[in-house]
Amino acid sequence: MRNKINIALPKGRLGEKAYDIFEKIGCGCPEIHEGGRKLVFEDEENGVCYFWVKPSDVAVYVERGAADIGVVGKDILLEQPYDVFELLDLGMGKCRMAVAGVKGERPDSEHTLRVATKFPNIAREYYRGKSREIDIIELHGSIEIAPVLKMSDVIVDIVETGVTLRENNLEVLEEIVKISARLIANKASYKFKNERIREICGRVAELCETGKQEGKL
């Protein structure tokens, strides 16, 4: 089928929620519920093909045209620019990018601020806007322990519920930006599969809108 749409989904809870939306608008692929270790699922009848990829890689698959559309967190798009269309804010996977530090302590402004983060570009951009001299410590996980061990003064990270922060005796100092999941599309696919992508986009938007009103998402 020439107009088959390839959809990249982020592995994990967000991807599963996104898949539910696609299923509801008639782009389902029942096989996907069987689980297992399979990563690619195709449904001839509905003309869709889904694949599960690492959340931070979704935009790469879309930019390079392996996927026509994909679902990705805004944090990924902010950290690095990708040459894709950002068609919709799905309004799910909501969280915020924030600066956090040890509870009760305020980093002094005399020294270079040491910032531990998985998002060096977002952190650099944010502090450039505040003209603050910083030293970025790039980590890949368990960011929360950096300030506890005094390796950094603050962290820049995604905060969802704040539980992890609290349990590590940290608190949010400043909010940088609100994050949610976005529907993105490859630029060439958008042109050559325009009707199909716009149709999917429209129906997803409709569903998200009613979901928002009902307060489900």
Next chain:
Amino acid sequence: MKQAEMLLKKEEQVIFSLRAIFEQFGYRKFKMSKFEEYDFYAENRSFLNSENILTFTGLDGKLLALKPDVTLSIVKNTRGSREAAERVYYNENVYRARRGAGEYREIMQVGLEYIGEADSYATLEILLLAQKSLKAISGEYILDLSHMGFLAGLMEQSGLGLAQQKSVLHCISEKNAHGIREICRECGIDNDMRGRLETLAGLYGTLEDALPQIQTLCCNEKMERAAAELEDILRCLKTGGNEKRVHLDFSIVNDMDYYNGVIFQGFIDGVPSSILSGGRYDKLVQKLGKDADAIGFALSLDLLERFETTEREYDVDTLLLYDDGTDTAALAQAAQMLTDNGQSVAVQKKNTGGLKYKQLLCMRERGLEIVAE
């Protein structure tokens, strides 16, 4: 000759046909030097769309740069003026860091420039040539048009500050209507203007279907002029029956300091990013101190490397083996006979298994033997 042509890679075939097209319309080839002085590029950095320039020190200690772009050099050297237009084309390698690639890459560019008075005919000629160029690659192409004047007009009217204009333009380039909504809310932009900006971002369709929609977006003379220019382009394209694969899409946004009028991008089905891009850049020409308009485009042919490639079944038609006892003259004669028959032949002592062949021959003392087919 037919067979020799088949040996050409897709991008080589395309260069061949593009040159023929360009020459037909009176464009002459521009050959440029491999590098320029670095300062020249540094002054026009935002035109290049890329921060990175590959530099090295020349023999006299001057900082030189491997060219990241051809247009700048052409404009610098052009003798074109409003009275006498100059039409040139080029086929050059440029050196750029593709984002995410982590290293400089050599990119093969073919393009053309018209420098002179860019009246409606010149614009149409360039658009038709862009269309022909895409068609030379594949029938499944799309040429998207946008207009910097239209965007600039709307920005002037929007009441947004310069920094916010930039963010809104970025959102338009991403077709990001929710981003525009957010910015408008923060800046207190009224609903009417917000609606116009969002519509513009979402707009996509053939020139014929989409043009009526932009009429309703016009809110000053600049925008009306731009809309009229697009209208005129559509009329001319239609006369030649060339309008079908031309679409309107304002997500093509180039730097306002350099580009002013029509801008465009070309896509080929099967290539994930735009292969052709171009537009009207009078402001660059004037910045470099020349009194002329300019319009042109370039194609990045390196994107075709993986386009329509079919794995070759065989490396050679015939693998011809020989041993120490084989007479060299007879061997050469056998090879000659095979190639005269139009076959390709690899002559070697042992079959190492690294070569895919259609038939395997062996040259022994008593003559040629077929070992396997």
